Amino acid sequence: MDAVLTAMVEEKIGPGERNxxxxxxxxxxxxxxxxxxxxxPAVALHLALKALALSPGKAVVISALSPYYYLQVIKDLxxxxxxxxxxxxxxxxxxxxxxxxxxxxxxxxxxxAVVLHHTLGFVPDTPSIAELGIPVIEDISxxxxxxxxxxVKKDQEESKEAPAPxxxxxxxFSGVFCILGLEERDMLTSGGGALLFAMNRRDGTLLRxxxxxxxxxxxxxxxxxxxxxxxxxxxxxxxxRNEIAQxxxxxxxxxxxxxxxxxxxxxxxxxxxxxxLETGLKDVxxxxxxxxxxxxxxxxxxxxxxxxxxxxxxxxxxVLRTVLFPFFPRLRSQEIERVSRLIMTLP
Numbered sequence: 001m002d003a004v005l006t007a008m009v010e011e012k013i014g015p016g017e018r019n020x021x022x023x024x025x026x027x028x029x030x031x032x033x034x035x036x037x038x039x040x041p042a043v044a045l046h047l048a049l050k051a052l053a054l055s056p057g058k059a060v061v062i063s064a065l066s067p068y069y070y071l072q073v074i075k076d077l078x079x080x081x082x083x084x085x086x087x088x089x090x091x092x093x094x095x096x097x098x099x100x101x102x103x104x105x106x107x108x109x110x111x112x113a114v115v116l117h118h119t120l121g122f123v124p125d126t127p128s129i130a131e132l133g134i135p136v137i138e139d140i141s142x143x144x145x146x147x148x149x150x151x152v153k154k155d156q157e158e159s160k161e162a163p164a165p166x167x168x169x170x171x172x173f174s175g176v177f178c179i180l181g182l183e184e185r186d187m188l189t190s191g192g193g194a195l196l197f198a199m200n201r202r203d204g205t206l207l208r209x210x211x212x213x214x215x216x217x218x219x220x221x222x223x224x225x226x227x228x229x230x231x232x233x234x235x236x237x238x239x240x241r242n243e244i245a246q247x248x249x250x251x252x253x254x255x256x257x258x259x260x261x262x263x264x265x266x267x268x269x270x271x272x273x274x275x276x277l278e279t280g281l282k283d284v285x286x287x288x289x290x291x292x293x294x295x296x297x298x299x300x301x302x303x304x305x306x307x308x309x310x311x312x313x314x315x316x317x318x319v320l321r322t323v324l325f326p327f328f329p330r331l332r333s334q335e336i337e338r339v340s341r342l343i344m345t346l347p
Contacts, residue, residue, distance in 0.1 A: 015218035022224040025231050026180075026195060030173075034204030035197035036211075037219040041141065041181040042069045044196040047213075048137050048177045049077055049113065051206040058112040061101055061134075063093045064304040064315035066117045071303050080109060083303070085312040088276075089261045092117065092124035095132065102132075104311070116175065118143035120298065121187065121271025122262055126174040138173060141181030144188055145234050146269040176203050182219075182227050187271050188234065190227035193219040240329040241270035244336055248273045248325065251340040270327075274298050275343070277321045283347055284323060293342055298322040 019037045027035065038044050049060070056078035062070050064083045074081045084093045084101040093116060102111050114132075116124055117139045123146050130136050178197050182190040198204040219227075245268075252259060257275040262268050277284055281297055288295045299305045299322055304315045325339055 015215045015224075016221045018221035018224040018228065019219050022190075022219070022227050022231075023195070025228050026197075029231070030197070030199075032178075032197040032199050032204070033201050034207050035195050036207060036213075037224060038194050038196060039217055039219060040192060041067070041139070041179055041183060041194040042073055043217055044179045044181075044194040045070065045073045045115065045137070045139075046077065047207075047210055048179065048196055049073070049079065051177065051209065052113055052135055054079055054112045057109075059105060059109045061093075061098055061111060061114045062303070063117055063119065064309040064312040065091060065119050065299050065302045065318070066115065066139075068301055068303050068306050070115060070117075071307075082109070082111065083309040083312050083315075085309075085314050086318075088314055088318075089258075090122065090263065091119040091260050091318070092122050093129070094125060095128045098129060098132065113137060115139065117141075118146075120260065120274055121146065121269050122260060123264070123267050125263060130174040136175040137177050137179065138175035139179045139181070140173075141179065141183070141186040141194070142271045143269055144180055144186075145238050146267045148235055148238050148269070173199050177207070182223070182230075187269060188227065188230040190219065190223035190230070193223050193227065237329045238269055241327070244327060244329075244331060245270040245273055247336055247340050248327070248343060251343040254344045255346050257346060272298070273325045273327045274322055275325070275346075276318065277323060277346075279347075280320055281323055287347055288342055291338070291342055293326065293339060295326075296324040298324045 022037050023035045036047070038047070054077070057080060059080040059082045060074050061082045061084050062074070064085060071081055082101055082105055084097050086093060086097060098114060105111065111134055113135050114129060115137045116126060116129060118124065119142065121142045123143050126136060126138060176198065180195040182188060182193040182195070184191065196207065198207050252275065255275070257277050259275060285295050297305065299319045302319065303309060304312060305319045308316045325343065326335065
């Protein structure tokens with residue numbers, strides 16, 4: 001609140017110095033070559049696809065569980081969406097599923113990009129997907145900070161004894177561009193907005209073509225001020241999320257419902273806690289409501305959640321069976337205990 005109020009008092013709430021401070025703050029963690037701080041993830045995806053210079057009619061592979069705005073942006077650019085399914089135990093696309101989707105496409109449809117969403121904070125195997133030779137745009141809005149280890153202090157991160165976040169991030173990001181959403185439900189929030197960045201100079205040159213875009217596309221300082229605080233609090237929030245996740249996971253061992261399985265146990269930012277229900281959502285949501293706990297459909301606002309995708313049976317099924325539990329760093333101990341008891345007693 002202090003950061004936002006200071007921006008308001010200075011009567012400079014449009015894009016300006018705090019926009020640049022945000023970019024510099026994140027660059028210290030990620031060591032990217034160039035970034036733009038924009039008004040929304042939709043603007044970021046639009047510019048990323050435009051930077052790839054894709055001709056109308058070219059195809060873009062996206063997960064059926066991607067945010068719905070992906071579909072709107074792709075159609076606005078007159079590109080063709082190709083919906084990719086996932087496996088039952090991991091919520092992101094993998095190389096095999098992408099290859100299968102490409103093999104099934106019409107012969108006249110040329111695939112020119114993959115937009116890879118890190119769904120529910122899980123990190124896909126981007127290096128193997130990049131080996132397909134198709135430009136990849138990574139959306140790390142929900143997985144940001146997955147390389148940070150709970151309990152590791154900042155001075156340890158920067159020492160030779162443990163890799164700094166930037167070093168780990170450089171290894172993890174294999175996409176041409178990365179989108180880091182800053183919306184209300186993203187891992188970090190500015191109340192709205194996104195960063196679009198490229199890790200190397202070659203790809204950064206493509207983004208530099210948009211250096212002089214109008215202020216109306218850029219993140220206002222009032223939002224950037226809030227985002228800077230969020231980035232600086234990231235380590236502490238991940239530690240707290242880890243503590244809550246361990247309690248929920250222990251409770252989950254006593255239920256028949258399943259969880260998604262991370263590819264690497266040491267890469268998790270604990271963005272959310274979800275369960276894949278053996279039955280539909282309705283009975284579980286009503287049961288939780290009686291306990292005065294609100295549960296959410298994990299994929300209600302995904303593409304498949306709004307428009308079921310042909311050829312994606314697993315995604316369509318998960319839309320009907322995946323639930324999110326209350327999960328954020330400022331949950332009180334009593335609230336965490338109530339939710340864990342709910343998890344243990346789910347019908």
